[in-house]
Amino acid sequence: MDQLFALVVAVPLLAAAAISAAGPLLSGRRQVLDATAIGVAAAVAVMLAVIMVRTAGGDEVYWFGGFRPARGIAIGIDFEAGPLSSGLASLAAVLVTAAMTFSWRYFEGVATYYHALMLIFLAGIIGFCLTGDIFDLFVWFELMGVAAYALTAYRPEERGPIQGALNFAITNSVGAYLSLSGIALIYGRTGALNMAQIGVFIDRHPLDRLVVVAFLLIISGLLIKSAIVPFHFWLADAHAVAPTPVCVLFSGVMVELGLYGIARVYWSMFGQALGHRAAISHLFLALGVLTAVTGALFCFRERHIKRLLAFSTISHAGMFLAGIALLTPLGLAGAAVYVAGHGLVKAALFLCTGIVLHRLGSVNETWLHGRGRHLRVTGVVFTAAGLGLADLPPFGTFLGKGYIDTSAGAHGLPWIIAVFLACTILAGGAVLRVAGGVFYGLGDAPSEDPEMARAAAEETSETASGKQRTPLTMIIPPAVLVLAALVIGVITRLGPVVQAAAIRFEDQAGYNATVLAGAHIAHPVAIAAAEPTGITAADVLAGTGSALGAVILALAALYWRRLPVLRRGYEPGVGLTEPLRRFQSGVVNDYVTWIVLGLACLGGICALAIGLLGSV
Amino acid sequence: MQFFPFIVVGWILGIGLYGIVTSRHLIHQIVCLIVVQSSTYVLLLGVGYVTGAVAPYFYDVPVRTPAVDPVVQALALTDVVVEAAVTALLLSFAIQAHKRFGTLDPQELASLKG
Numbered sequence: 122m123d124q125l126f127a128l129v130v131a132v133p134l135l136a137a138a139a140i141s142a143a144g145p146l147l148s149g150r151r152q153v154l155d156a157t158a159i160g161v162a163a164a165v166a167v168m169l170a171v172i173m174v175r176t177a178g179g180d181e182v183y184w185f186g187g188f189r190p191a192r193g194i195a196i197g198i199d200f201e202a203g204p205l206s207s208g209l210a211s212l213a214a215v216l217v218t219a220a221m222t223f224s225w226r227y228f229e230g231v232a233t234y235y236h237a238l239m240l241i242f243l244a245g246i247i248g249f250c251l252t253g254d255i256f257d258l259f260v261w262f263e264l265m266g267v268a269a270y271a272l273t274a275y276r277p278e279e280r281g282p283i284q285g286a287l288n289f290a291i292t293n294s295v296g297a298y299l300s301l302s303g304i305a306l307i308y309g310r311t312g313a314l315n316m317a318q319i320g321v322f323i324d325r326h327p328l329d330r331l332v333v334v335a336f337l338l339i340i341s342g343l344l345i346k347s348a349i350v351p352f353h354f355w356l357a358d359a360h361a362v363a364p365t366p367v368c369v370l371f372s373g374v375m376v377e378l379g380l381y382g383i384a385r386v387y388w389s390m391f392g393q394a395l396g397h398r399a400a401i402s403h404l405f406l407a408l409g410v411l412t413a414v415t416g417a418l419f420c421f422r423e424r425h426i427k428r429l430l431a432f433s434t435i436s437h438a439g440m441f442l443a444g445i446a447l448l449t450p451l452g453l454a455g456a457a458v459y460v461a462g463h464g465l466v467k468a469a470l471f472l473c474t475g476i477v478l479h480r481l482g483s484v485n486e487t488w489l490h491g492r493g494r495h496l497r498v499t500g501v502v503f504t505a506a507g508l509g510l511a512d513l514p515p516f517g518t519f520l521g522k523g524y525i526d527t528s529a530g531a532h533g534l535p536w537i538i539a540v541f542l543a544c545t546i547l548a549g550g551a552v553l554r555v556a557g558g559v560f561y562g563l564g565d566a567p568s569e570d571p572e573m574a575r576a577a578a579e580e581t582s583e584t585a586s587g588k589q590r591t592p593l594t595m596i597i598p599p600a601v602l603v604l605a606a607l608v609i610g611v612i613t614r615l616g617p618v619v620q621a622a623a624i625r626f627e628d629q630a631g632y633n634a635t636v637l638a639g640a641h642i643a644h645p646v647a648i649a650a651a652e653p654t655g656i657t658a659a660d661v662l663a664g665t666g667s668a669l670g671a672v673i674l675a676l677a678a679l680y681w682r683r684l685p686v687l688r689r690g691y692e693p694g695v696g697l698t699e700p701l702r703r704f705q706s707g708v709v710n711d712y713v714t715w716i717v718l719g720l721a722c723l724g725g726i727c728a729l730a731i732g733l734l735g736s737v
Numbered sequence: 738m739q740f741f742p743f744i745v746v747g748w749i750l751g752i753g754l755y756g757i758v759t760s761r762h763l764i765h766q767i768v769c770l771i772v773v774q775s776s777t778y779v780l781l782l783g784v785g786y787v788t789g790a791v792a793p794y795f796y797d798v799p800v801r802t803p804a805v806d807p808v809v810q811a812l813a814l815t816d817v818v819v820e821a822a823v824t825a826l827l828l829s830f831a832i833q834a835h836k837r838f839g840t841l842d843p844q845e846l847a848s849l850k851g
Contacts, residue, residue, distance in 0.1 A: 256812055256815075260815060260819070263819045263822075263823070266823075267819075267822050267823060267826060270823075270826055270827075271826060274830055274833075277829075277830070277833040277837075278833075278837060279837075280837070280838055280846065283830050283833055283834050283837070283838075283846070284834075284846050284847060286830055287763070287827065287830050287831075287834075287843070287846075290823065290826065290827055290830070291757065291766065291767075291770060291827070294770055294773075294774075294823055295754070295757070295770070295773060297819075298773050298774050298776070298777050301777045301816065302746075302750070302776070302777055302780055305777065305780045305781045305784050305809070305812070306780070306784070308784060308808070308809070308812075309783075309784035314808070706847065707847035708843050708844050708847045709757075709766070709843050710757065710758050710759065710760065710766075710843060710844075713754065713757045713758050714758050717754055717758070
């Protein structure tokens with residue numbers, strides 16, 4: 122039964138190798154190729170769901186080759202599975218299954234390497250989620266990265282994909298090498314690569330500057346991957362050009378994996394040593410809020426539907442980071458549920474966008490205005506997913522957001538609730554504006570920006586467009602995903618289980634005992650003050666309010682030209698983002714400059730906050 | 738003398754990043770990325786050079802034989818493999834860019850903005 126932990130990465134990797142090797146034989150037989158890839162992804166999703174259910178009562182550790190720790194010293198390499206890590210991995214497997222099912226009929230002629238790359242990508246994600254070894258974390262990160270870069274440039278004959286993939290690859294590689302430098306420093310200091318072992322060492326010694334520098338270096342790569350402002354520039358470029366089924370994975374799990382990595386690294390190694398200082402919490406809360414606001418503003422003014430969804434992902438990544446940065450179990454539980462709910466509805470939105478591209482041959486909101494009226498089912502699914510994105514109860518997004526709000530309120534940060542409410546309304550409103558305009562022809566077409574129109578016009582060769590029918594294999598996956606997002610919001614047992622898992626995740630001593638001493642910890646002692654845990658009427662009101670606000674904003678955006686009170690020629694939101702928009706230059710040199718400047722600032726602030734320059 | 742490798746690491750990292758930021762040629766930019774990665778090799782090897790310690794695995798030779806930490810060498814080797822994959826992929830993108838659009842300047846290649 123323990124072999125399950127090894128199989129979840131071995132199966133997709135071996136299947137990818139087999140598909141690549143059998144490529145010439147399979148190229149004429151699409152059915153075999155697609156069925157194999159979908160079957161493997163679905164099987165992995167089931168295995169991960171089994172692990173998730175099994176570990177609900179206590180985390181489990183698997184040592185490769187049976188190299189168990191000897192006298193409390195880790196000599197082997199382990200996978201540490203808890204409900205949060207295996208849950209994120211199974212979300213990835215579900216999204217890969219949905220994306221592969223969708224692409225069955227989406228791509229006319231597809232090379233075998235598409236399937237192989239998707240499975241390698243999945244294996245990288247799963248390994249990243251489960252590994253308990255800091256160097257392996259880097260290796261899985263890079264495996265996932267290389268597969269993602271190649272998938273972004275799936276259509277190398279066009280200018281956009283090459284540029285998007287280059288920006289993506291160079292920025293993320295710089296981040297990965299910074300993380301590796303941090304890992305090398307931490308190894309030099311502690312002589313260990315196992316995260317639990319490192320955590321024990323750091324705990325037993327006085328905090329020194331090298332450890333703090335290593336922490337900052339390790340998380341800098343993860344911050345770039347999770348598209349936190351000002352490291353977010355690559356994301357919109359990569360999303361705009363990657364094939365739509367691949368965007369599902371980029372938005373649904375890849376960005377969130379960076380944040381998961383930060384949480385894992387923090388709570389397994391540095392949490393106790395850094396003492397859960399308010400300064401660290403505030404720094405990351407500020408980053409999260411900045412990211413949420415920037416993403417939401419850019420999202421609302423975007424006309425390219427895929428880029429619009431990408432900016433909404435940036436906005437949500439900021440909210441997830443803030444949930445984690447509260448450093449409370451409830452905040453982390455909220456972020457976890459929010460990630461699951463967001464991943465499912467965002468995947469559905471991307472798949473519906475893929476259907477629009479397949480049928481109408483464009484992702485330009487202005488051009489599409491009113492042209493999607495005959496896509497009734499797609500319109501309903503897109504609208505439902507848009508309402509889910511705006512936190513309408515009982516979607517899973519509402520539950521996660523409710524937890525984060527409750528935790529923020531309990532810790533004297535009620536302004537965060539208001540800011541996030543505004544961000545959700547902006548992002549949800551933008552998506553619902555697309556839904557109302559494209560699928561129902563409401564109001565007027567939004568104004569055309571020539572530059573955006575040109576970018577959107579390049580989106581044509583991904584699928585053979587102008588099809589008369591939507592195949593069932595394309596409409597069923599998004600519909601199922603939206604239903605799943607609804608279901609996770611109404612399972613009443615989910616909340617307590619995720620909260621218990623979050624308490625375990627934040628219990629560093631418990632993690633160390635589980636990994637190094639083979640302990641089985643079902644109920645750790647509460648490590649933080651008791652928090653309110655339920656969903657209150659106020660949360661339901663806030664969720665309904667944000668969905669209602671998003672609908673009103675969407676209608677206002679569609680009908681604003683007909684309102685007599687507003688002066689003509691005024692474009693909502695443009696004035697705010699126009700100066701910022703120039704930074705999104707599409708040139709990788711500028712993005713790396715931002716990374717260097719951002720990290721220098723982050724390091725400086727941390728140095729002041731932790732007293733690195735002082736007596737540490 | 739003990740800090741010397743780490744000063745070299747900082748220098749290599751710095752010039753690599755400077756190169757990526759200022760480059761107007763994709764091949765040059767990718768080579769600069771390799772330079773950034775080279776700093777991690779030096780760092781790993783510098784970390785593995787410890788005086789007065791015992792290597793964790795010692796076999797077949799007298800215990801006092803000078804040795805370095807083999808773990809960092811394994812890490813550096815993995816690092817080289819990762820670099821080979823990333824560089825090959827990036828160079829193939831650069832070849833495509835040159836073949837299709839006749840330019841290797843990141844600023845001319847930029848078609849996505851805003």
